[in-house]
Amino acid sequence: xxxxxxxxxxxxxxxxxxxxxxxxxxxxxxxxxxxxxxxxxxxxxxxxxxxxxxxxxxxxxxxxxxxxxxxxxxxxxxxxxxxxxxxxxxxxxxxxxxxxxxxxxxxxxxxxxxxxxxxxxxxxxxxxxxxxxxxxxxxxxxxxxxxxxxxxxxxxxxxxxxxxxxxxxxxxxxxxxxxxxxxxxxxxxxxxxxxxxxxxxxxxxxxxxxxxxxxxxxxxxxxxxxxxxxxxxxxxxxxxxxxxxxxxxxxxxxxxxxxxxxxxxxxxxxxxxxxxxxxxxxxxxxxxxxxxxxxxxxxxxxxxxxxxxxxxxxxxxxxxxxxxxxxxxxxxxxxxxxxxxxxxxxxxxxxxxxxxxxxxxxxxxxxxxxxxxxxxxxxxxxxxxxxxxxxxxxxxxxxxxxxxxxxxxxxxxxxxxxxxxxxxxxxxxxxxxxxxxxxxxxxxxxxxxxxxxxxxxxxxxxxxxxxxxxxxxxxxxxxxxxxxxxxxxxxxxxxxxxxxxxxxxxxxxxxxxxxxxxxxxxxxxxxxxxxxxxxxxxxxxxxxxxxxxxxxxxxxxxxxxxxxxxxxxxxxxxxxxxxxxxxx
Amino acid sequence: xxxxxxxxxxxxxxxxxxxxxxxxxxxxxxxxxxxxxxxxxxxxxxxxxxxxxxxxxxxxxxxxxxxxxxxxxxxxxxxxxxxxxxxxxxxxxxxxxxxxxxxxxxxxxxxxxxxxxxxxxxxxxxxxxxxxxxxxxxxxxxxxxxxxxxxxxxxxxxxxxxxxxxxxxxxxxxxxxxxxxxxxxxxxxxxxxxxxxxxxxxxxxxxxxxxxxxxxxxxxxxxxxxxxxxxxxxxxxxxxxxxxxxxxxxxxxxxxxxxxxxxxxxxxxxxxxxxxxxxxxxxxxxxxxxxxxxxxxxxxxxxxxxxxxxxxxxxxxxxxxxxxxxxxxxxxxxxxxxxxxxxxxxxxxxxxxxxxxxxxxxx
Numbered sequence: 053x054x055x056x057x058x059x060x061x062x063x064x065x066x067x068x069x070x071x072x073x074x075x076x077x078x079x080x081x082x083x084x085x086x087x088x089x090x091x092x093x094x095x096x097x098x099x100x101x102x103x104x105x106x107x108x109x110x111x112x113x114x115x116x117x118x119x120x121x122x123x124x125x126x127x128x129x130x131x132x133x134x135x136x137x138x139x140x141x142x143x144x145x146x147x148x149x150x151x152x153x154x155x156x157x158x159x160x161x162x163x164x165x166x167x168x169x170x171x172x173x174x175x176x177x178x179x180x181x182x183x184x185x186x187x188x189x190x191x192x193x194x195x196x197x198x199x200x201x202x203x204x205x206x207x208x209x210x211x212x213x214x215x216x217x218x219x220x221x222x223x224x225x226x227x228x229x230x231x232x233x234x235x236x237x238x239x240x241x242x243x244x245x246x247x248x249x250x251x252x253x254x255x256x257x258x259x260x261x262x263x264x265x266x267x268x269x270x271x272x273x274x275x276x277x278x279x280x281x282x283x284x285x286x287x288x289x290x291x292x293x294x295x296x297x298x299x300x301x302x303x304x305x306x307x308x309x310x311x312x313x314x315x316x317x318x319x320x321x322x323x324x325x326x327x328x329x330x331x332x333x334x335x336x337x338x339x340x341x342x343x344x345x346x347x348x349x350x351x352x353x354x355x356x357x358x359x360x361x362x363x364x365x366x367x368x369x370x371x372x373x374x375x376x377x378x379x380x381x382x383x384x385x386x387x388x389x390x391x392x393x394x395x396x397x398x399x400x401x402x403x404x405x406x407x408x409x410x411x412x413x414x415x416x417x418x419x420x421x422x423x424x425x426x427x428x429x430x431x432x433x434x435x436x437x438x439x440x441x442x443x444x445x446x447x448x449x450x451x452x453x454x455x456x457x458x459x460x461x462x463x464x465x466x467x468x469x470x471x472x473x474x475x476x477x478x479x480x481x482x483x484x485x486x487x488x489x490x491x492x493x494x495x496x497x498x499x500x501x502x503x504x505x506x507x508x509x510x511x512x513x514x515x516x517x518x519x520x521x522x523x524x525x526x527x528x529x530x531x532x533x534x535x536x537x538x539x540x541x542x543x544x545x546x547x548x549x550x551x552x553x554x555x556x557x558x559x560x561x562x563x564x565x566x567x568x569x570x571x572x573x574x575x576x577x578x579x580x581x582x583x584x585x586x587x588x589x590x591x592x593x594x595x596x597x598x599x600x601x602x603x604x605x606x607x608x609x610x611x612x613x614x615x616x617x618x619x620x621x622x623x624x625x626x627x628x629x630x631x632x633x634x635x636x
Numbered sequence: 637x638x639x640x641x642x643x644x645x646x647x648x649x650x651x652x653x654x655x656x657x658x659x660x661x662x663x664x665x666x667x668x669x670x671x672x673x674x675x676x677x678x679x680x681x682x683x684x685x686x687x688x689x690x691x692x693x694x695x696x697x698x699x700x701x702x703x704x705x706x707x708x709x710x711x712x713x714x715x716x717x718x719x720x721x722x723x724x725x726x727x728x729x730x731x732x733x734x735x736x737x738x739x740x741x742x743x744x745x746x747x748x749x750x751x752x753x754x755x756x757x758x759x760x761x762x763x764x765x766x767x768x769x770x771x772x773x774x775x776x777x778x779x780x781x782x783x784x785x786x787x788x789x790x791x792x793x794x795x796x797x798x799x800x801x802x803x804x805x806x807x808x809x810x811x812x813x814x815x816x817x818x819x820x821x822x823x824x825x826x827x828x829x830x831x832x833x834x835x836x837x838x839x840x841x842x843x844x845x846x847x848x849x850x851x852x853x854x855x856x857x858x859x860x861x862x863x864x865x866x867x868x869x870x871x872x873x874x875x876x877x878x879x880x881x882x883x884x885x886x887x888x889x890x891x892x893x894x895x896x897x898x899x900x901x902x903x904x905x906x907x908x909x910x911x912x913x914x915x916x917x918x919x920x921x922x923x924x925x926x927x928x929x930x931x932x933x934x935x936x937x938x939x940x941x942x943x944x945x946x947x948x949x950x951x952x953x954x955x956x957x958x959x960x961x962x963x964x965x966x967x968x969x970x971x972x973x974x975x976x977x978x979x980x981x982x983x984x985x986x987x988x989x990x991x992x993x994x995x996x997x998x999x
Binding site: 533536537539540541542543544547551552555 | 689690691714715716717718720721722724725726728730731732741742745746786789790793799
């Protein structure tokens with residue numbers, strides 16, 4: 053028998069890599085992106101001096117943190133704000149999920165869209181808007197409250213409310229996360245099989261017992277995992293504490309890191325690294341808990357069936373009060389802060405609304421912004437960063453998820469953990485780690501620091517966990533034989549992925565792309581940490597105006613940003629619907 | 637193109653430990669032959685086909701296609717480099733493409749120029765009578781149409797070997813029968829070597845030139861459909877293909893002209909003895925229902941006659957499945973639809989010596 057066998061020992065490895073080059077190369081790139089900076093951060097926490105010129109190994113950084121009252125204070129504040137904020141978020145989100153999905157509240161469909169809009173308002177702008185509304189002396193609402201109390205003969209010189217307080221931070225934090233938690237639990241409310249409730253009713257349970265003994269327990273895993281997710285996000289929150297906390301002298305962990313490595317004199321990178329490491333370890337513990345919860349909820353979700361209409365509960369005379377609550381929620385999260393920013397953006401300098409101020413209204417701030425010479429490069433930088441980060445994140449996630457889901461590569465489990473791990477790393481810590489890694493040799497010589505690329509790397513690491521989760525679950529749904537048919541037709545694995553798998557999961561890919569793009573546009577922590585003269589983006593530009601007290605200019609920029617973000621956010625609903633329709 | 641498989645083995649690791657999917661498998665497919673791997677689910681037939689396609693990597697053994705080693709200890713060609721076409725059980729028609737683009741995909745991988753590609757695609761679609769549906773989006777096809785497109789896609793690049801993995805099992809009975817003949821006819825015309833995997837014995841018998849019956853990761857018997865039905869070599873083969881009645885017994889010593897006597901609980905049977913059967917040992921006599929003559933009167937010739945009572949008759953249109961109790965055993969027979977026997981009737985059963993299949997007990 054004639055054979056053409058070539059007895060080369062490495063042939064198997066070569067032939068495996070040949071057609072799979074892109075997936076494996078991107079997997080390597082991702083490992084590099086995630087592990088190098090975080091490793092550098094860990095090293096720096098044990099080094100004295102500037103990371104670029106270390107002055108030997110030391111435990112001094114840890115000792116400094118250990119004996120620093122401000123650190124414990126910040127830790128405590130972070131915990132308190134996150135705990136109370138999460139309860140608030142959870143209460144509001146679960147209530148609206150139930151009202152919108154399972155009751156006969158009027159305008160439910162419109163409410164479903166409107167509840168997404170808070171996502172279009174960057175955390176910084178939400179905080180700035182409320183600073184204008186509730187600052188002790190000049191806050192619009194405070195002035196209205198004072199004149200209200202005045203009518204009863206009670207007089208305040210300032211206040212009565214002060215946004216620059218822990219209460220203010222809790223208020224902002226509690227409202228900020230509602231949209232995400234709503235999206236996490238609304239599926240559970242929709243997918244809940246009404247026959248389970250009906251079965252309970254048939255088994256002689258009354259309405260309330262059916263709710264507490266069947267409905268609520270079956271939703272509990274979804275609600276609990278959303279709670280932990282929300283708590284993690286609150287712990288990582290940076291923008292509210294930056295805009296509201298720092299001026300009020302209230303530190304949380306994220307702003308403490310920012311302060312230590314970007315504001316104070318002299319900067320202390322070693323101490324910042326210690327905070328970052330401690331922060332990361334705490335988040336890892338939380339994340340481990342979250343993963344356990346999610347495993348539970350997946351087990352439960354397989355029980356629920358498909359393709360049924362959830363039973364709608366009539367809430368009778370409570371229909372309009374329910375709608376009223378939603379309107380108030382919308383005014384507080386979107387209406388009021390947006391309107392006050394809009395008002396401020398029309399004035400030469402900020403004034404409380406009055407007839408006199410009305411005569412000063414003009415578009416001159418917008419004209420001024422648009423005629424600035426550097427606005428062109430800033431908008432270009434921002435758009436480039438958005439497209440680059442969203443595309444790179446989704447493509448890396450797609451290929452890496454394919455390696456995780458479809459190949460027999462040993463170490464897939466580790467890879468899966470590496471892609472999820474950055475979820476535990478707050479944006480501010482990722483930025484700090486990147487800063488240290490790319491300011492010091494050998495990566496210094498790549499000259500990436502100070503370019504748009506380092507910002508993109510920060511965003512990719514930040515959002516890779518979300519993106520790989522989305523891609524994992526989408527790729528699993530693509531029948532294996534569809535890919536195998538392509539191999540047999542002569543396509544290489546890479547070609548198959550691009551021609552077959554990617555088009556098939558496109559709705560999920562597009563939803564993820566928009567999600568990342570929106571988060572890049574509204575993200576402040578990574579740009580603020582990593583910005584320098586040449587890589588300025590919109591968020592940094594805006595923050596600089598606010599920081600220099602130019603409220604009107606900052607507001608005008610904020611309004612422009614929100615106007616761009618709202619349609620992007622609403623497009624996402626279309627893809628969310630088509631993604632969940634696919635899952636069914 | 638000739639296909640050879642020798643010493644093939646594949647073990648899967650599952651949560652319950654290791655499972656031998658196939659174990660030391662050997663066979664040869666001659667050029668132009670329609671070769672079927674037949675067996676119940678889990679017998680390893682699909683794994684074998686997937687090893688041939690390159691979708692699984694065997695743990696041991698060698699596979700050659702047209703003399704070229706595609707898989708051995710130090711060679712493993714990925715599927716895209718093997719000269720094969722494949723049709724999947726689920727059709728695996730890509731839903732985001734039209735019929736035309738589905739079929740054109742293999743040609744695009746080979747960088748066939750556009751004009752030539754169009755010609756070849758339309759040619760392949762005409763072969764399966766789907767040319768007029770070329771622009772249709774793939775999801776708007778019926779099951780039968782999807783299977784035709786899958787076939788066109790597997791054939792369009794003129795592969796030397798076609799692999800078919802239970803291609804008809806998702807279709808309804810009538811369509812399945814139609815497509816059986818259509819596929820066989822088409823492949824014969826093209827002169828292509830085909831490897832067909834199925835669990836359906838009727839499909840295997842009607843379509844194949846050679847059939848290999850698989851069980852437990854091994855081939856029990858490989859033969860032509862006729863030989864397989866008439867001369868099964870193992871109990872499993874006899875009962876997997878067609879219906880059969882078994883009688884346990886002992887081969888009595890002495891045989892003349894290939895005829896011997898097997899002593900069973902129902903009496904002594906005169907049987908044609910294959911050379912492989914040892915006289916004096918235990919054996920199993922298998923008799924097909926259609927070989928048994930049932931009559932109300934006692935036959936004149938006395939050999940291989942049993943007495944029984946009709947227990948149950950099921951009218952199936954083209955024949956009556958009549959179950960007759962003989963001693964402690966229930967025996968299936970086939971009667972003409974015009975037969976007027978009714979339940980409880982006393983009857984005589986008779987079968988010829990050459991209708992007895994004597995099998996070894998150890999299997």
